Amino acid sequence: MKKIILFKIGSKDAQLPRLVGAFLIIISVLMLIQSGAVMFDSWSAVKEFNSCVDKAYSISGDVVGLDAILSELKYQDCKNSLYQITGAQVVGGKTFLTSRQFWTAFATPVSIFFAWSIIFLFALFLFNSAAIVVPVEQIVLEQEIILKKKKK
Numbered sequence: 001m002k003k004i005i006l007f008k009i010g011s012k013d014a015q016l017p018r019l020v021g022a023f024l025i026i027i028s029v030l031m032l033i034q035s036g037a038v039m040f041d042s043w044s045a046v047k048e049f050n051s052c053v054d055k056a057y058s059i060s061g062d063v064v065g066l067d068a069i070l071s072e073l074k075y076q077d078c079k080n081s082l083y084q085i086t087g088a089q090v091v092g093g094k095t096f097l098t099s100r101q102f103w104t105a106f107a108t109p110v111s112i113f114f115a116w117s118i119i120f121l122f123a124l125f126l127f128n129s130a131a132i133v134v135p136v137e138q139i140v141l142e143q144e145i146i147l148k149k150k151k152k
Contacts, residue, residue, distance in 0.1 A: 009132045021127030028120035035116050039109040045085040046097065046105050052078035053095045 009016055056074035079090050082097075088105035090097060097105070126132075 004135050005137045007134045007136045009134075012130070015130050017126045017129050017132050021123050021125070021129075024119065024123030025127060028116050028123050031116045032113065032120060035109060035113040039106075039113050042086045042106055042109045045082050046088070046102055049078060049082050049090075049097055052081075057095070 053075060056078055057071050075095070082105075083089055086105035087108070088097070088101050090101070
């Protein structure tokens with residue numbers, strides 16, 4: 001005869017999984033909103049980087065030296081804003097993003113958004129279950145062992 005030891009979390013009186021699920025739902029919804037905003041900001045920053053650089057180098061001025069300084073300052077501003085929003089850096093004197101930089105700058109916020117989506121689904125699972133039962137150990141009782149020895 002086998003006996004299974006169960007570990008039960010929650011009961012009719014104390015619904016701990018529902019409480020944890022409710023808190024996780026609130027946290028994950030807030031983080032989904034925040035990560036969605038970061039995702040859209042990073043998309044617009046990556047998409048607009050090339051036009052920002054084009055605008056930086058299309059400055060027209062009377063003095064050639066001042067024109068070059070203003071262009072470089074605007075280019076550095078484009079690079080800094082891209083780095084602050086997405087964490088992607090443009091190497092040295094390059095004035096464009098490579099396709100790898102483009103996708104890695106955008107893929108990080110998207111993956112964070114999907115991770116919070118998974119946590120939200122797990123929170124819904126916890127919220128909809130009143131009790132969680134996990135089998136911990138299976139014990140074989142002595143009577144069964146004795147019967148097996150007698151049959152041999």
